[in-house]
Amino acid sequence: MANIGAHSGGKRVKNGHETLVASPGMTLAESLRQKLEGAIAAGHLEPGSRLDEQEIAQRFGVSRTPVREAFRLMAANNLVELRGRQGATVRSIKAQALIEMFQVMAELEGLCARLAARRVSQAWRTEIGEIHQRLVAAGETGDIDVFYDINQEFHEAIYEASRNSFLADQTRKLRNQVAAYRRRVTRMPNRIVDTVREHEAIMQAILAHDPERAHSAMRDHVSLLGDNLLDFLAAFE
């Protein structure tokens, strides 16, 4: 059974309710959204599993209203599916949809890389280099979770370097949608060494101010990831 906060090391409060981080100035619905999206991305909530308004409301000790709003928020991010009068379920992405999403993501991340190549600053050069070094180190250590996080940092740095905050936002959202599936791929045999090599190609192209090469390198990187993911899923079904 997917217990949302089971691993979050969360502080618990009265009556066994899980606590919502008491972020001041933040609405309950928003707090719930963060909590639930985190649970989905981390895989604690399986795709396809049903989200019960009442159950979640009880679990967090709030009324149904903020829960409903949180569902709407997440539905807008394509993280849950709302079927009228039939409840909300964690969106389970079918292989066909994954292909489509990676196709779009490849293009968006490619655009990030292209823009980054035109706009890199000196400070950014050192920053990305430092991130990459840590990625290599994590790869040698073999700590998958750390590797995954640093990988995320690398891509995030490129989003920022594109200096297009709307693009960065869109790309981030998309990345988030497939996060639940991506995390599994990192564990595939050659994925770590491949990732490091592909990142190097991307980095070099950007640092060489070669937008086209940066674009295609990034596109290949993301597409390959998508292909790997599909292989992985195919092996299961």
Added chain:
Amino acid sequence: MANIGAHSGGKRVKNGHETLVASPGMTLAESLRQKLEGAIAAGHLEPGSRLDEQEIAQRFGVSRTPVREAFRLMAANNLVELRGRQGATVRSIKAQALIEMFQVMAELEGLCARLAARRVSQAWRTEIGEIHQRLVAAGETGDIDVFYDINQEFHEAIYEASRNSFLADQTRKLRNQVAAYRRRVTRMPNRIVDTVREHEAIMQAILAHDPERAHSAMRDHVSLLGDNLLDFLAAFE
């Protein structure tokens, strides 16, 4: 208490209230969203103007709850801005943000065109031709609103032809976000004749199964629109 919804399925018409087309199987919140988004896209609701929960609830003769949900839905589409405890306002997009959005849109629509070029069917050839003919006719008539709608149809047809429903969705959403600003541009001097010419280039590339040319033609088309838009905005500020 007057229970307005005591009947099922009927159109709800209450004295002095605007009617909400009660599309069966559709929630009030969703109907409201469509209505309000339409009003925003059509320019009846100025960017920056405040949306009052109570006022809208009264105007449509519903309670605040579905209004709130509609706001959340629209906020997720980046059409309104929600500031905690400070109400909702129609999102006003700054020039900088518009540049960014058009950059992304150019890439996405470009991808649509590229995919379409690889996947056109015979039926689609005749369909797009028919749409284009109508566009030309509207251009000669000079009916701006009709022209605008047919233009939309043209792009929509290409979204569909990409056979990537996720991509189509994303692109549609983005187009919707800037719709309020775009509609003004159609009225600019040479926009109609330019549009027709550019559409022809795009169409030819797609029908010739030339993905790269289709991509760049579409990108130029959308980007040019962005440049025009910026001229338009610059003239105002």
Added chain:
DNA sequence: ATACCAATATAAGTATACATATTGGTCCTC
């Protein structure tokens, strides 16, 4: 025995009542 219809139960959609935060105005003090 199977299929279809009806009834009941359960959960989502909606309404309303209540709590709380923000805003604006007024009054008091410096």
Added chain:
DNA sequence: GAGGACCAATATGTATACTTATATTGGTAT
């Protein structure tokens, strides 16, 4: 006279009660 603080009004966030739709289950009829 100006600025700050406090109070009141208003609107949003939240809770709860109620309505409606859908799904499931059981019974009856073919």
